[in-house]
Every structure is written in structure tokens, then in C-alpha cells.
Amino acid sequence: MANETIVTVQGWVAGIPMVREVGGVPVINFRVGCTPRHFHRGSNSWVDGPTQWYGVSGWRRLATHAGSSLKQGDAVVVHGRLNHRTYVNKSGVEVLAMEIEAFTVGHDLTRGTASFTKAPSAAVPGADPGQGGASAAA
Template sequence: MFNETMVTLQGRVGGDVVLRQAGGAPVANFRVACTPRRLDRATNAWSDGPTQWYSVSAWRALAEHCAASLHRGDAVVIHGKLDMRTYINKAGVETLDVQLEAMTVGHDLCRGTSTFHRARAAQAVPGPAEAAAA
């Protein structure tokens, strides 16, 4: 992860988590909406800024845990590697997509409560020496 841009996002899950297989590994994809709130000191009133959308991908065990744990509207905190890609959308306009490859994902406990269930360790897979001895 040398010279990778690492960021932490705080926001809400914007839709259903989609779990699929890619290259033999599970990957979960979902979107996160981050809307900044600012206090206008002159009026002492809060106002929302423009919502920023991020595409998130999580791999392997984290992907499966995200699919089992996250739902639309959940408040989350995500830490991972930031990547930006451009593409041409259906209207022919070049669009910037900001993507995050998640390293860690959790519910934002400033916004609610959560219950943790420890994942069970996977069955040990014998190595070549153990398989030959069996």
C-alpha cells in the first residue's frame, strides 16, 4: 500500500449491497452517500451541503460480512484505498466516479447501536505435506 491514498468516509449506505464472485473471490459493491452539515454562525442554523456519492467495493470475508450486515440507510464508517475513474455515461458526458476499496467497514455508533457477531474461523485446509500424509 505504498503511496496509496487512504481515506475514511462517514455516511449512509445508499442502496442494496450486491454480492458477486470475481476471479473466484466474493466482492460486495454498494454506494455510500456523504452529506456535510455546516453551522451558519450568523443564523445559528444547520444546513446541508451537496451530497457526495462514493462507490465502495469490499473483497473476500469483508464482502460477505458487508452483504450480511449492511442495509440501505445504515450509517457507516469505511476506511480504504481511494481511486478515481472517468467514464462516458449514457448521455455521452464524461463523468468522474470516486471509488473506495474498503479495508474496514463498520456501523457508525454515533448514529445508532449495533450488535457484533464474531465470524467463525474457516476450516483449516491441509497443506501439500499434510495431504500427502493422509
């Protein structure tokens, strides 16, 4: 993880999270919309800034758990590696897309409540403990 940009964003799930398999490995993809707010002293009110959109992907157990836990409109906190890519859209315009490869995803408990069910521990040979595998030192 040297020289990589790691971010944590707070936002809302925009659209239905989709789980699929890539080479037999589950991956979830969804978008998060984050609208920054600041207090405007002149008007004595909160003002929304422009919404920032991030594509989010998560792999393995995170994909499986998020797929059964998240739905469109949920308030979430996403922590992971920030990547960007450019592409030409259908209108012929070059677009910059910001994407987060999630290490952790959770419901934002400042915006509601949640009920957590711990998944059974299952050792995955060679898996990173942070990605759902069991640690040999545990």
C-alpha cells in the same frame, strides 16, 4: 500502499448492497452518500453541503460479512483506498467517479446501535490478516 490515498468516510448506504463472485472470490459493491454539515453562525443553524457519492467495493470475508450485515439506509463508516476513474455516461457526458476499495466497513455507532457476532476464525493461506485471514504470529 506507498503513495496511495487512504480515506475514512462517514455516510449512508445508498441502495441495496450487492454481493457477487469474481473468479471465485466474493466481492460486495454499494454506494455511500456523504453530506458534509457545518454550523452557520449567521442563521444559528446547521447547513448541509452538497452530497458526495462514493462507490465502495470490499473483497473476501469483508464482502461476505458486509453482505449479511448492511442494508440500504444504514449509517456506516468506510475506511480504504481511494481511487478515481472517468467514463462517458449514457448522455455522452464525461463523469468522474470516486471509488473506495474498503479495508474496513462498520456501522456508525454515533447514529444508532448494533449487535456484533464474531465470525469463526478461519486461516486462509496467504491471506492478509486484515482481510479476514489468521496471522501466523497470533
